[in-house]
Amino acid sequence: MGIRLTGLSIPGGFGAQWQKTEGDKDVARRVLLFLEDRRLLFGQQHRRDESHCISSALQIRTFLTEQLNLVKPKSDLFENLRAMRAACRRFVEAAGPHGRYLSYGERYGQPDPFSLALGDLRSMMGIHIAILAQAYDLEIDEELASILPPQPQDDDGDLHRLPGFN
Template identity: 35%
Template sequence: MTTSEKVRIKGQELLSRLSSLSLLGFGIGVKFPEAERGVVREIIIFLEDRRVLYVNFNLEVESQVIDSVLSMRKELTSALKRVDSDSPAAKAFNSMRAECRRFLTSPRAGFPNIAGDGPRGRGGMDASFFESLGKLRTVFGLQLAGLAALYDLDLSPELETILPPPPDTDEEDDLERRHWRY
């Protein structure tokens, strides 16, 4: 985060604490924008309770996942109205909201030979649904990692499970991985 971004964020926090100004006995009520950090924190708190982002795939129920994604999209839209449109938070919220739309509306890939039992595989689990859910979790993990770093916020252990992995520093393991055949 650059120094100017830090100053801007702190300035927004101070402005958001004011609800009116008065000078020489005359006053005026002004509604200042909410502190961006506060809005980001609220979104993170909301997402901490969204099991769709971190629960094991085998525990997911498609209809409940869809309801949860709709709820996340609604909350992100509300948050977008409360932050500056050019802010890093708005960009992250837009990315996550777009991913919700993609999850809800895009056709899913077909996996006709999964486990030899047709497109739903064993136990009736739809592989394309879980692939799409994995993409959603990836986008949210990337955006949440950026927001947490930029606004100096902590994430719950559950949300940390969808963050990008730390860089691998074991060069020998990395060399070995480059020669694997998939």
């Protein structure tokens, strides 16, 4: 938790007004709690309702944008939340208007575009969820943890051993 200066008064004496602000750990915890309830990220029923998946991705994007307004720009948390939001945006763009592009490949013998887009979303979200959990020492719900990248061989929890985390 931090303190943000919101005003100063000098006539007749010195005064200051401030507001308590949430810390990054509070924001990271709230993000993980929100994502725990998003079956889009780990559920198996996604094939039955693609439009619901698109709606869920849009809700996640909106929530992440709200949380971005609560953290310092250019901080590690800010960059992780932006990357998570971008993953949601790519999923929605891959779906196209009303999910029109998600079933296109199936008709032409190409890989299932919905599963590819969903796999990309889940893997990117899993990476950033792992980073948040490690950085702020937070526990992750078992279902949400199913999308995390594999643990490093030495089990020290250090993500620098994963590709792309030097």
